[in-house]
Amino acid sequence: MNPIKKGACRLVQHAFHIAIPFLPYHDPVCFSCLEEARPLFRTWENKTVLVVTDPFLAKTFMIATLIDTLFIENVSCVLYDKTQANPKVDDVEAALELYHQYNCSAIIALGGGSSIDCAKAIGARAAFPNKPLSKLKGLLKVYKPIPPLVAIPTTAGTGSEVTLAAVITDEKTHHKYTINSFTLIPKYAILDAEFTRTLPPSLSATTGMDALCHAVEAYIGHSNTKKTRQYAKEAVRLIVQNIERVYEDGNDMEARSNMLHASFLAGKAFTRAYVGYIHAIAHALGGQYNIPHGLANAIIMPYM
Structure with a gap:
């Protein structure tokens, strides 16, 4: 990226970070x-x-x-x-x-x-x-x-x-x-x-990984706050404890409820702290090749 453009983007990001409470x-x-x-x-x-x-x-x-x-x-x-x-x-x-x-x-x-x-x-x-x-x-x-x-x-x-x-x-x-x-x-x-009960295993997995990606990127980004870090950590905990359960048994309603709550918390985290390079690449792949968003995130996350 052009250094001037990059600097301008970082300046806007920094300004939003300061302004978040207001x-x-x-x-x-x-x-x-x-x-x-x-x-x-x-x-x-x-x-x-x-x-x-x-x-x-x-x-x-x-x-x-x-x-x-x-x-x-x-x-x-x-x-x-x-x-x-x-x-x-x-x-x-x-x-x-x-x-x-x-x-x-x-x-x-x-x-x-x-x-x-x-x-x-x-x-x-x-x-x-x-x-x-x-x-x-x-x-x-x-x-x-x-x-x-x-x-x-x-x-x-x-x-x-x-x-x-x-x-x-x-x-x-x-x-x-x-x-x-x-x-x-x-x-x-x-x-x-x-x-969410009828969500097939593959979609339970990829959408769950999308939520995990939201939480991770919100947590490690430069725009996070004490509150968004709390949301992100709780979301990660719930996903780690429940994503395999919903994949293996779609009728496990306790796990389904926990994943829905985790998704909500991760959404609260990243809508305030933003996402990063994983989503940038995943959106590009989705736009060009129509790859499902959660799947793209899951594949890219380990490399980022």
């Missing part, structure tokens, strides 16, 4: 299951929400349960179920069209990091209808509030339910970029381990 970080209001979230849904009576998920999850009990719960509370929903791994600009634009067509007032993301990141980007576009995503990438470009966003993670790894980042791929240029703004932190999160 920045508007917040955690989502968390519910442990859909049942707990009913009072929230009740406040949306007679409104329409956009539900964002992927083609596989759209056929599962999880979406059916969510839609039934919304129906009981007199909330209408429109479903966007075409989110791809490494969500694309086209995913966001297609879902945004549905959001406007049905006059939606909130967004619910059910899935892994791809669905949650896609929902965040939809929210950003709803807040800035005249700006393409390419104009919103980078730091603090989404300064207007996005529609209320509920994140329901079905993997234990990305921590997207608590982070300020959305990672999007431009399929035309194969460029993967992040949109980072405090307004993108979901307002609500439903952390229900039952929604």
